[in-house]
Structures are given as C-alpha cells and as structure tokens.
Amino acid sequence: MKHLDITVKGKVQGVFYRKSTKAVADQLGVRGFVRNEANGDVFIAAEADDTTLDMFLDWCNEGPEDAGVTSVDTHEGELKNYRNFEVVKK
Secondary structure: OEEEEEEEEEEOOOOOHHHHHHHHHHHHOOEEEEEEOOOOOEEEEEEEOHHHHHHHHHHHHHOOOOOEEEEEEEEEEOOOOOOOEEEEOO
16 A cells, blocks of 8 residues: 555646546545645645555546546655545635
C-alpha cells in the first residue's frame, strides 16, 4: 500500500471531476478523498497498491469528459489507512 497526494490542475471544477473521481476510485478500490481547492485545483489523497494507483493516475490525467487537465502533481506521503473514498465538500 502507498499513499499519494495528488493535485490536478486545469479545467477541473464544475465538470463533475470529484464525482467521477469517486466512481473510479470505488471501482478500482482506491481509498482516500477528493476536494476542490480555492485556487481552482482539485486535491486527491489516494491509497492503494502501486498497480492500482498507476491506473488511477492514468484516469486523473484524463478526468471526466468535460474536464481539461493541464497537469497532475503527485507526492508520496505517509499511509493514513482510509476506510473508503469520499468527496469532501467545503
């Protein structure tokens, strides 16, 4: 298991990015959360095995149909042992 902090930049708010991220995370078995940031980015905390995280990151680079992802930054962090994947609404 590995923990990644993921920042997605581009046209990623108002395009169902968070809802779609949750659906993909649930399908793949990724645990953590997704939230919108005040600066227009989307932040994701994700935990899974390397193979699953690779598939998840591939999706993050595309996003839902109306998204326009310009970059995806990742940083490995300490495992938090999330129980599921949630959409955090501010």
